[in-house]
Amino acid sequence: xxxxIFLQQLVNGISVGSLYxxxxxxxxxxxxxxxxxxxxxxxxxxxxxxxxxxxIGIFSNPWIAFPLAILITGxxxxxxxxxxxxxxxxxxxxxxxxxAIGASFLLENLxxxxxxxxxxxxxxxxxxxxxxxIGGLRIQVLTIYAPLITILLVLGLLYIxxxxxxxxxxRAASRDFETTRLMGINLDRIIALTFLLGSCLAxxxxxxWAMKYPQxxxxxxxxxxIKAFIAAVLGGIGNITGAVIGGFLLGLGEIMIVALMPxxxxxxxxxxxxxxxxxxxxxxTGIMGExxxx
Amino acid sequence: MLEVDxxxxxxxxIHALKGIHLSVDEGRIVTLIGANGAGKTTVIRxxxxxxxxxxxxxxxxxxxxxxxxxxxxxxxxxxxxxxxxHVFQNLSVLENLELGAYKLSTAEFREQLEWVYSLFPRLEExxxxxxxxxxxxxxxxxxxxxxxxxxxxxxxxxxxxxxLAPLVVEEVFRAIEQVNRQGATILxxxxxxMAALTIAHYGYVLETGKxxxxxxGAELLKDERVRNAYLGD
Numbered sequence: 221x222x223x224x225i226f227l228q229q230l231v232n233g234i235s236v237g238s239l240y241x242x243x244x245x246x247x248x249x250x251x252x253x254x255x256x257x258x259x260x261x262x263x264x265x266x267x268x269x270x271x272x273x274x275x276i277g278i279f280s281n282p283w284i285a286f287p288l289a290i291l292i293t294g295x296x297x298x299x300x301x302x303x304x305x306x307x308x309x310x311x312x313x314x315x316x317x318x319x320a321i322g323a324s325f326l327l328e329n330l331x332x333x334x335x336x337x338x339x340x341x342x343x344x345x346x347x348x349x350x351x352x353x354i355g356g357l358r359i360q361v362l363t364i365y366a367p368l369i370t371i372l373l374v375l376g377l378l379y380i381x382x383x384x385x386x387x388x389x390x391r392a393a394s395r396d397f398e399t400t401r402l403m404g405i406n407l408d409r410i411i412a413l414t415f416l417l418g419s420c421l422a423x424x425x426x427x428x429w430a431m432k433y434p435q436x437x438x439x440x441x442x443x444x445x446i447k448a449f450i451a452a453v454l455g456g457i458g459n460i461t462g463a464v465i466g467g468f469l470l471g472l473g474e475i476m477i478v479a480l481m482p483x484x485x486x487x488x489x490x491x492x493x494x495x496x497x498x499x500x501x502x503x504x505t506g507i508m509g510e511x512x513x514x
Numbered sequence: 515m516l517e518v519d520x521x522x523x524x525x526x527x528i529h530a531l532k533g534i535h536l537s538v539d540e541g542r543i544v545t546l547i548g549a550n551g552a553g554k555t556t557v558i559r560x561x562x563x564x565x566x567x568x569x570x571x572x573x574x575x576x577x578x579x580x581x582x583x584x585x586x587x588x589x590x591x592x593x594x595x596x597x598x599x600h601v602f603q604n605l606s607v608l609e610n611l612e613l614g615a616y617k618l619s620t621a622e623f624r625e626q627l628e629w630v631y632s633l634f635p636r637l638e639e640x641x642x643x644x645x646x647x648x649x650x651x652x653x654x655x656x657x658x659x660x661x662x663x664x665x666x667x668x669x670x671x672x673x674x675x676x677x678l679a680p681l682v683v684e685e686v687f688r689a690i691e692q693v694n695r696q697g698a699t700i701l702x703x704x705x706x707x708m709a710a711l712t713i714a715h716y717g718y719v720l721e722t723g724k725x726x727x728x729x730x731g732a733e734l735l736k737d738e739r740v741r742n743a744y745l746g747d
Contacts, residue, residue: 385616388609392602398564399600403613404588404664 224356229479230472235363237471238370239432242425243448244455244463245377246297246418252394252458253414256316260300260323262445264419265426268293269436270331272427273340282345290423297419298412306408331438342434349431366428367468373421374464380417381460390414394458443489450496456509465507470495515540515699516561516668521570523553523560530556532723533570538668543690543700545710545731547744548720554703555597557720558670562587562594575667589617593666597673597703599657603646607637610645610656614663622665630659633689651682658689668699675706687713707744711735719744 243265250258271292275285304323308316348362381387389410393400401407429444430436447470455466470492478485499506516538523531531553538544548554559565561572563584572580579587588594593614602610611630615623631638634655640648645656654674661669671690675683683706691713694700704710711717714731719740727739734740 385612388605388613389616391605391609392613395602395604396600399596399602400613401564401584402562402588402594402596403616403660404585405613405616406583406585 226479228357228359229475231357231359231363233472233475233479234468235366235432235471236475237451237468238367239425239429239444239467240448240451240471241464241467242370242373242421242428243444244452244467245374245460246422247449247452248455248457248460248463249390249414249418251452252460253390253411254305254316255313256305256320257449258300258305258418259317259320259445260304260327261297261418261422262441262443262448263324263327264293264297264422264441265429265444266331266436266438266441267296267327268423268426269342269430269440270335271423272430273342273436276343276345282347286427289427290420293423293426294416294420297415297422300419301412301415306411328438328442335438337437339435339437342430342436344431344434362428362431366432369424369428370464373424374460377417377421378460386410386413447492450492454495454499454506456506459506459508462506462508469507515575516701517571517573518557518561519571519573521557521560521572522568523556523565524568525556525565530723531560534720534723534725536718536725536728538699538701539716540667540699541694541697542715543694543702543713543731545702545704545714545717546720547704547707547710547717548726549743550705551722552720553723554720555672556723558594558596558672558701558703561670562592588664591665591667592670593661593664593668594670595654595657595661595672595674597676599650599653601645601648601653601656601660603644605645606642607645607648607656608641610660611637611641611663614660616664618663618665623663626663626665630662633662633692634659651678651685654678654682654686655689658686662693662698666698668701669693670701670703672703673705674702675704675709683709707740708735711740 246261247258250256268289271289272285275289276282279285300323304319305316308319348365350361351358352361381390389400389405390413393407393410397407448467451466451470452463454470455462474488474491477491478488518534518536521531521534534557546554546557556565560567563582567581571578574590574592577590579590602613611627615626618626636652637655637659640652645653648656658674674686678686687709690700690702702710702714711731711734717729717731717734718725719727727734727737
């Protein structure tokens with residue numbers, strides 16, 4: 221393998237990894253507070269992609285359409301909590317899990333009924349579709365922008381979680397619901413905020429995913445969703461920094477293994493599951509996970 | 515200030531509170547003593563809406579707060595230092611105190627912080643330390659201080675002496691009296707009946723979900739039944 225191809229794949233891996241990272245954060249945040257694997261989270265990628273398609277169709281300007289799509293997806297995430305999880309706050313956790321799986325099927329099939337199963341092309345804005353050449357590497361700018369956007373969004377999120385009052389309330393709630401309430405904090409609002417932030421990040425990931433693989437269909441969120449979930453487990457579920465690291469590592473690992481051993485190319489998707497099994501066997505708390513999660 | 519009347523709570527099939535009444539006058543220290551399982555903690559949890567009521571009413575400063583959501587009850591001016599302290603182990607001391615003052619403006623927060631630091635200088639020394647690494651006594655001070663951060667009119671203290679060394683217990687009780695002198699009303703729940711009745715203006719003795727006895731603290735201290743049952747005479 222030439223250096224050029226190696227670098228090309230490296231950049232690719234980082235780029236895909238950044239998308240996993242964005243989606244993984246939502247899994248990890250919701251898990252941190254509700255101890256729930258939000259199976260419907262991956263489907264928010266798909267929701268965001270459709271919202272962006274229609275947004276561009278209406279405004280024909282991605283700088284209006286994309287933020288709007290992110291906001292709409294964020295609100296749908298909050299709505300998901302309100303409708304599927306909040307009524308079950310005091311129910312056994314298995315009920316929540318079942319509700320999450322149901323919500324996921326509902327979103328997928330609702331979009332299937334409304335928009336049909338035929339994949340739609342995603343209108344890639346020129347801004348992201350340009351190809352540049354750096355030292356013999358031909359790279360689509362999206363590949364470079366994706367990790368940069370991810371890092372910016374993650375820094376913003378960390379600021380909210382660690383420096384604002386609401387963020388501190390989120391961290392408190394991740395440990396102790398009752399005592400958080402005793403501070404005069406409206407717990408439901410804090411949980412809604414968690415869903416809003418996680419869903420907005422997933423939406424940003426979903427839009428970039430749709431630009432990278434511009435085929436939008438109602439089931440497109442499943443695989444990246446599962447991968448991001450694995451990334452969250454790899455990083456240590458419940459830990460935001462861990463989710464980011466897990467996302468980058470998984471994306472990089474997937475692409476690099478295929479690059480180094482092309483005969484394994486067919487097994488690319490299986491690799492993530494191998495990682496999941498290994499993590500669960502040998503380090504269930506993940507990379508950043510300690511005995512307790514934050 | 516706080517009027518609790520005919521409070522009934524069931525846990526599953528168990529009738530945990532069987533028509534509790536109690537009243538806390540402004541500026542007082544009122545204590546609720548009783549053996550383990552008498553329902554003391556349940557009374558506090560019922561007042562702030564953490565358990566479902568099966569009957570009764572709770573009126574705070576003339577306003578009926580029965581069955582209101584917990585965060586709204588707290589915002590009326592009630593603060594709780596819960597049993598077992600429950601400091602946020604993953605947050606720093608200062609962050610714990612900030613959450614105590616969740617609804618306050620920054621200026622009000624600074625003012626309260628200064629006051630709480632003056633009550634418990636140890637908290638200021640350890641403000642950047644993660645709360646989980648504090649000693650039991652320090653965590654108790656933090657739980658108490660955190661409750662005081664919200665400028666409460668009424669502080670509910672649940673077993674502040676639990677598991678603490680006698681010297682630390684003394685420090686905590688001195689702080690309770692000091693806070694009370696500065697205007698906060700206190701409802702103190704204790705197993706340490708001697709210490710509680712010594713500082714309380716009024717006391718209630720709880721037995722299996724009922725008020726068995728009540729009266730001024732000094733009188734209860736002298737009462738034959740209290741001495742036999744709770745003071746080990």
